[in-house]
Amino acid sequence: MKTLLLTGATGFLGGAALEKLLKDNQGVNYLILVRAENVQQGLNRIRANMEKFNINKTTLDKLTPENILLGDLSEPTHFLSDTRINTVTHVVNCAAVASFGNNPLIWKVNVEGTLAFAQRMAQVKGLKRFLHVGTAMSCAPEPGSLVAESAEFEETAEHLVEYTRSKSTIEQLMRQSCPQLPLVIARPSIVVGHTRLGCQPSSSIFWVFSMALMLRKFMCSLQDNIDVIPVDYCADALVMLLNCETLDNDVYHISAGEESSVSFADIDRAIAAALEKPPVGDHYAQVSYEALLQMRRQLKDIFGPCNERLMLKAMRLYGSFAMLNVRFSNEKILKLGMPKPPRFTDYIACCVQSTRGLSIPQQMVVDFK
DSSP states (O other), rough: OEEEEOOOTTTTTHHHHHHHHHHOOOEEEEEEEEEEEEEHHHHHHHHHHHHHHOOOOHTTTOOOOOOOOOOOOGGGGGGGTTTGGOOOEEEOOOOOOOOOSSOOOHHHIIIHHHHHHHHTTTTTOOOOEEEOOGGGGGGOOOOEEOOOOOOOOOOOOOOOSSSHHHHHHHHHHHHOOOOTTEEEEEEEOOOBBBBBBTSOOOTHHHHHHHHHHHEESSOOTTTEEOOOHHHHHHHHHHHHHHHHOEEEEEEEEEEEEHHHHHEEEHHHHHHHHHHHHHGGGOOOOOOOOOHHHHGGGGGHHHHHOHHHHHHHHHHHHHHHHHHHHEEEEEEEEETTTTOOOOOHHHHHHHHHHTTOOOOOHHHGGGGOO
């Protein structure tokens, strides 16, 4: 039987991965890293997150206090001495500070804590796989490109946010300092929503599209493409990578790829259809950030009560990503037998429905924690 150490299970992607594992009823002995004051509180945090995925009580009851490993990647020494770690056969490391803000914990958790964790797991004799979740954006892609799956990084690459820099750095450090670690890296592209639940588990990033269409202007063109996948597809791919006995590669994109990426015009039409309104279409204008900056006094009229400074920061950051117009090759995961990903527009109506009544400022909190 596998003994799986899962991190990040109180988050969006880690929660979706645990949902997949629990619903598949796989023969797994779980050890779940949770930040909490005591074991019961940790278990309650896991259960609360799983409820966002509509998991029934019977399935949730499979998790008990014995499955909880109390700890925090910002202070890894507190849990790395737990003797249960020596029995672990598989790791799925979803934990990270995924904020696009200037959270001081980004480097401490994503690089320093994760490296200490990887070094400890490299000492576990029975470990068969250490599946680390990175991000496709960690390579700082060239605008307009179809990005290949490669372990190579440009050392001089300029990152738009500290988060992607941290994810690039930790990949390189794990390879350098833990050559014996059975490391496989999964790099999801932009994870938005859930095919059945929409934004119920998390509104992360979906609000950006709604914000741009409410403004009727943004930094990207409607003809630009974006590589978006739902969280449940990403979780399915992670479980496949976890369970494959042998893998030919150690880096896999989990992405929409060239075929399933969508244009912003496609997104405009799909959101409009879900709202039963006409698309923005010809009323949309591609503008510079400076033009958005000049709208500062209008933001509260458009979005309601909001932090204008944070709204403008979000526009600058996400506008810069949107302008990249990149797609990420997904050939390797498809060759393993993973089905083609759904297009964002296939399930966007679920995202619209699940965010009705929520303002843009309310939705964006999760990305600037």
